[in-house]
Amino acid sequence: MGLLYGLIAVGLALIFGLMDVTNFAHGEFLMIAMYLSFFLFAFFAIDPLLSAPLVAAALFVFGAVVYLLIVRFAMRAKANAGMVQIFTTFGLAIVMRGLAQYFFTPDYRSIPQSWLGGKTISVAGIFLPEPQLVGALVSIAAFAGLYFFIHRTDFGRALEATREDPGAVALVGIDKNRVFAFGWGLGAALVGLAGAIMAVFFYIYPDVGASFALIAYVTVALGGFGSVFGAFAGGIIVGLVEAVTALVLPPSLKSVGIYAVYLLVVFIRPRGLFGSM
Amino acid sequence: MDKNFAARRRRDLVIAAVLAGLAALAPLFIKDVYVQNILILTLMYAALSQSWNILSGYCGQISLGHALYFGIGAYTTELLFTKFGVLPWFGMLGGGVIAAVIAMGLGYPFFRLRGHYFVIATIVIAEIGLLLFQNWEWAGAAMGITIPIRGDSWLKFQFLRTKLPYFYFALALCCLAWFVTWWLEDSKWGFWWRAVKDNPEAAESLGVVVFNSKMGAAAVSAFLVAIGGAFYAQFLAYIDPESVMGFQFSLLMALPAVLGGIGTLWGPVLGAAILIPMTELTRSYIGGSGRGVDLIVYGALIVAISLALPRGLVSLFSRAKPKGATR
Numbered sequence: 001m002g003l004l005y006g007l008i009a010v011g012l013a014l015i016f017g018l019m020d021v022t023n024f025a026h027g028e029f030l031m032i033a034m035y036l037s038f039f040l041f042a043f044f045a046i047d048p049l050l051s052a053p054l055v056a057a058a059l060f061v062f063g064a065v066v067y068l069l070i071v072r073f074a075m076r077a078k079a080n081a082g083m084v085q086i087f088t089t090f091g092l093a094i095v096m097r098g099l100a101q102y103f104f105t106p107d108y109r110s111i112p113q114s115w116l117g118g119k120t121i122s123v124a125g126i127f128l129p130e131p132q133l134v135g136a137l138v139s140i141a142a143f144a145g146l147y148f149f150i151h152r153t154d155f156g157r158a159l160e161a162t163r164e165d166p167g168a169v170a171l172v173g174i175d176k177n178r179v180f181a182f183g184w185g186l187g188a189a190l191v192g193l194a195g196a197i198m199a200v201f202f203y204i205y206p207d208v209g210a211s212f213a214l215i216a217y218v219t220v221a222l223g224g225f226g227s228v229f230g231a232f233a234g235g236i237i238v239g240l241v242e243a244v245t246a247l248v249l250p251p252s253l254k255s256v257g258i259y260a261v262y263l264l265v266v267f268i269r270p271r272g273l274f275g276s277m
Numbered sequence: 278m279d280k281n282f283a284a285r286r287r288r289d290l291v292i293a294a295v296l297a298g299l300a301a302l303a304p305l306f307i308k309d310v311y312v313q314n315i316l317i318l319t320l321m322y323a324a325l326s327q328s329w330n331i332l333s334g335y336c337g338q339i340s341l342g343h344a345l346y347f348g349i350g351a352y353t354t355e356l357l358f359t360k361f362g363v364l365p366w367f368g369m370l371g372g373g374v375i376a377a378v379i380a381m382g383l384g385y386p387f388f389r390l391r392g393h394y395f396v397i398a399t400i401v402i403a404e405i406g407l408l409l410f411q412n413w414e415w416a417g418a419a420m421g422i423t424i425p426i427r428g429d430s431w432l433k434f435q436f437l438r439t440k441l442p443y444f445y446f447a448l449a450l451c452c453l454a455w456f457v458t459w460w461l462e463d464s465k466w467g468f469w470w471r472a473v474k475d476n477p478e479a480a481e482s483l484g485v486v487v488f489n490s491k492m493g494a495a496a497v498s499a500f501l502v503a504i505g506g507a508f509y510a511q512f513l514a515y516i517d518p519e520s521v522m523g524f525q526f527s528l529l530m531a532l533p534a535v536l537g538g539i540g541t542l543w544g545p546v547l548g549a550a551i552l553i554p555m556t557e558l559t560r561s562y563i564g565g566s567g568r569g570v571d572l573i574v575y576g577a578l579i580v581a582i583s584l585a586l587p588r589g590l591v592s593l594f595s596r597a598k599p600k601g602a603t604r
Contacts, residue, residue, distance in 0.1 A: 016393070022393070070580065070584070073584050074583070074584060082339065082392075083339070083535050083539055083583075083587075084583050084584070084587045086339075086396075087532070087535050087536075087579055087583040088579075088580050088583045088584055090528065090579065091576045091577065091578075091579030091580035091583065092576065092580055093576070094572050094573075094575060094576030094579065095572070095573050095576035095577050095580065096576075097572055097576075098570065098571070098572025098573035098574075098575075098576060099573060101572065102570060102573065214400065214401075214404065214524075217397055217400075218397060218401060221393060221394055221397045225393060225394075250412060252408070252411065252412055253408055253409075253412055255404070255408060256405055256408050256409070259401040259402075259404055259405050260405070262397070262398070262401055263386075263398060263401060263402070266390055266394050266398060267386045267389075270389055270390050270391065270394060271394070272394070
């Protein structure tokens, strides 16, 4: 389960963590991805596992468009930049939830049969549910890919440089908006991947994103802003803490453990575990 | 400069007195219960947002966890009333004091955190409070508390047949929050906060004094919000954890100030005067379908206003100031 939080958080780590743009609509991106994967299954009988790349591609476009149409202008705000970002993306989240209610109705939906759903696999005598296992593998791959992407490619360097000093970057001929639009697209594609896998074993409804979004923020902040590895470590810690809390406290209180650990960590290390900002 | 400042403050005070006077007369002409309801909510959110603005606007410590204090105010009042028969007025003050003490206790470690780390910490602490109350059997857990009806009385702050007393209380709370803000603007604390916002490093050299002023802001802000929570609980005569401590409350408190103009004297009032009626009207006229059209309109307006006026609606009046207080 921890790696699943990690998977949701990895896209956020890119947008929120590396580009330093607040995105309060992250959970709604996840919701859209889950619906996409549901409809691809319902109308075309494409298994969520196969449609995952399609969903990720669609979310890439969506993320880039959201940046170009809305977020770009929010970042340009001269006053209260932080608040403008928070409330623009929060407003966007409300609009997306409203649209989902309008077009998809508030009903709970689920994908009844898929290749992975409900199956378990036995690894060394321990039974693991297959969807979660695939989620974990995809999550590790996504983190490794993002880490490589940020630290080893020109684009990754351009991205970090743009965050550091947009003015200087413009001087060497990098278009800030192209870099950030690509970053938003990539972040959205990653959450699209998470949504496609989660659609297999979670109910899908317009508010589904909200329940995961907060934990994703905590995951990224726990690991520290600006660190891909931190978000990955954050995801694992969150999963472990949740499992341990569930053993000690009633299940309805399992998130309390996660929140308490976050507070403990930032009191000791105000920049998270591996944060650089 | 100094003269202008003093003149502006005097003018603000006069405008506020006139507006409050007009508002106090409003129920003479507005008999419709639905409209009165909207007015009460508008005044309450104006008061809450004004209190939020003290810590988050003036002091620059953005809190998205104020629902915690709101819920503490509501729960202290109602638990004392239903379990021990303590009158709501004492519960209200008690809730305010508890909220202020908690705010200072939290402020001690929290004010070391910067930016996103601080904001997330405030969200998380309110969420912990919400989960604890949802699982606290004695306090009604997720079912909440229904306040027993004992008939109209000022003593028990409970009125069935008329909404007017609630209206006047909300108006008084709004005036109080406004006046506290007005008074703080010209206080030593007010200057320190401006210094902290403008240049944190330079202000840091003032050291512990600044820290104390932040603690003060947190306490005042939490106290007023808790009073608002107690009022809300009496007004609805029913509370449950989600409806008084949910995350959306933290955002609803911040929203009027942000739309009106964060860190300004008139921003929260102006923002609430526009936002709350708009929310209620869209909800009742186009929200009936249950298909989320009201959410779409509401969200789109928030996006549009935040993008178009990053300084808030008050910036519209900055050129033609004297008339800037129409509601």
